[in-house]
Amino acid sequence: MTIEQWTIVGIISGIATAILTLLGVITSLYMSIKAIREVQTDRRLNQAPYLAFEPGGQQHPIQFNEIKNPEQRKRIGVNGENSTLVGLKTDDGKITHQYHGLKNYGLGPAIHTQITWIPQIVWVGTESFRIDEKKLSEQKYRRDLNTIPASPSHLLPEQEATFFRIPAFIQRDYERKITRVTGYIEISYLDLFKERHTTRQKFHVFTGYTDNPPYIHFTFSDILFDQEVPQNDDDES
CATH class of the missing domain: 1.20.5 (Single alpha-helices involved in coiled-coils or other helix-helix interfaces)
Structure with a gap:
């Protein structure tokens, strides 16, 4: 070469x-x-947390707080003489019962935990109606007003949280007509890496306004794994 x-x-x-x-x-x-x-x-x-309510029911006493302020009554559109706000029972200004059972079943801590009640079917007596997108824009059904922080909001594994506020669609049931609500609850929380997690779980709410003492009953059931907003498959009758 x-x-x-x-x-x-x-x-x-x-x-x-x-x-x-x-x-x-x-x-x-x-x-x-x-x-x-x-x-x-x-x-x-x-380090992933996993939050859900323990399946089952829990019943808590409630009280009716009269809306006396004329400006407040006008602002929220209340006309009835016996209109009230509904809340968990208090004793000397302190809530005596909180609903509970939200537990961290995961391996890591959950941070900034909050829940959002999303109603799908509401019963007034024996009549029922669905909550559509238009209805969800009404004040008492709005997402922001039905979002409630957990106490505590940071949950270690196996730790549980409680809640002092009931959902707005019951709290603002001024004429005390709602007898039952079904839907799902969104449980939102962050992990240590600031990644957001969401658990969706079915709920049933029953009211006993005329009982002595009056009460609210929560039942938490199935976990919903579908990423789409679930459709309520309950019988409306």
Whole structure:
């Protein structure tokens, strides 16, 4: 071979070596990134919280707080003489009962925990109606007014939270006509990596306005895994 041919072979060999070296670096970098991601995923799984209400029912006494202020009555559109706000029973200004049972079943802590009550079917006596998107824009059904922070809002594994406020669609049932509500509750919380998690769970609410003492009854049941907003499949009759 001539000197020129040997030179060309040398250049080609150098290029091939550089390409193989680059491929080796890329492969090594890819494997390193993959390993890091697997470690991060494993860490996230080991630190992931999972919140849900313990299935079952709980009943709590309530009281009716008369709306006396004329400006407040006008602002909220109350006309009836016996219109009241509904709330959990208090003794000397302190709530005597809180609803409970929200537990962290996961391996890591949950941060900034809150729940949102989303009603789907409301009963007034024996009559019922569905809560559509238009109805959800009404004040007492609005999402923001039915969002309630947990106490405490940061939950360690196996720790439980309680709640001092009842949903607005009951609190603002000024004429005390609602007898039953079904829907689902959204439980929202962050993990240590500030990733948001949401658990959806069915609920049933029953009111005993005319009982002595009057009460509200909560039942929490199935976990909903569908990512879409679930459709209530209860019988309306």
